[in-house]
Amino acid sequence: MRKSVKSIVAGASVTAFMAASMLACTGCDSRQELIIYNWGEYIAEDTVSKFEAQFPQYKVVYRTFETNETMYPNLDKSYDVIVPSEYMVCRLIREERIQPIDWSLIPNATEYMDPMFNNLQYDQDKALSDEVLDFAVPYLYCTVGLIYDANKITLPENVTDAKTIWSIVFDSANANEIGMYDSMRESIGTALNYLGYSINSMNDSELQEALDLLIKQKSEIKPTYGVDNLKDKMVSGELTASVAWSGDHIVMLDRVAELGRENEVDLRLVVPEGSNWSVDMMCIPSNAKNVQGAHDFINFMYNPEIALANCEYVGYSTPNTEAKKMLDPEVANNIYYYPDEHLFSSLEVYYSSSDIEEKYTEIWNTVKASN
Secondary structure, three states, rough: OOHHHHHHHOOOHHHHHHHHHHHHHHOOOEEEEEEEEEEEEOOOOHEEEEEEEEHHOOEEEEEEEOOHHHHHHHHHHHOOOOEEHHHHHHHHHOOOEEOOOOOHHHHHHHHEEOOOHHHHOOOOOOOHHOOOHEEEEEEEEEEEEEEOOOOOOOOOOOOOOHHHHHHHHOOHHHOOOOEEEHHHHHHHHHHHHHHHOOOOOOHHHHHHHHHHHHHHHHHHHHOOOOOOHHHHHHOOOOOOOOEEHHHHHHHHHHHHHEEEEEEOOOEEEEEEOOOEEEHHHHHHEEOOOHHHHHHHHHHOOOOHHHHHHHHHHHOOOOOOOHHHHHHOOHOOOOOOOOOHHHHHHHOEEEEOOOHHHHHHHHHEEEEEHHH
């Protein structure tokens, strides 16, 4: 505690007083706090320290969440940058929970963001979809496809037909060797895509078909449900095929190499037309306290070297055009990580509304409760 001048003993030197004051302030930090709220393991390990070195006026407080749904109820707390998926971004815009981005403060994003993100459909409401980039900046994106062991399963080269691809996870010949995400939208979306329907269908007869298919799959094929555990089971060879996000494929390939199993498993990814793509986006909450710092952080994340490091660490696809040029050509030229115009035009994001959530939750609960 700092003392008042009146309490200083007469005759004490000014020097001694200054030394005491300095000692009392040891550990003081005058930097501005910048609170980041992101997915777990979704940033390169040294990104924050590099940001703080470049912007010494900020002290980053870094917090993580597991899903959009676990993030949402925490937004009453003050964060400066959050990283929700596109459907949650749309919800937050509707509810006025995030504030507009000042693009003049993020020149890196202006220069390096892939222009295709300007023309994508983020929501069923076209007017809202057109507003998304006023409030959010793409961070990383992915597609949903099938990862399979080519030593056990043969698929035609460059196949994108949903019926052909997803038949693997509904084929009784692969019983007990299939992985399905323990996730309502991914699993129902897989069934709808296989049946030739939109992954956002609200048609009762189409949804009934999807329900029947998933119940039959659970009964006859007995898939393993999960998320992270599916990666380990694919790498170990316990599973023959699994629904997966494209970023998980790179993680699996790295693990296969680390374990020296290249001659034992040959894990390949294929993304069917009509499947899902999703993008996680950097946003500034309406109650953010450090808006300038938030813009500085978003701009920093679009530095090509930083974007490349994050892309390579996480495994997901970068929207940064310059970072993409620096990627391994085998990654950058893979249409399942970076879909060409034809494939991308067929993919859908998951739309979100109270009606969709209610209907799909009912279906998924029925599947999970079935024998």
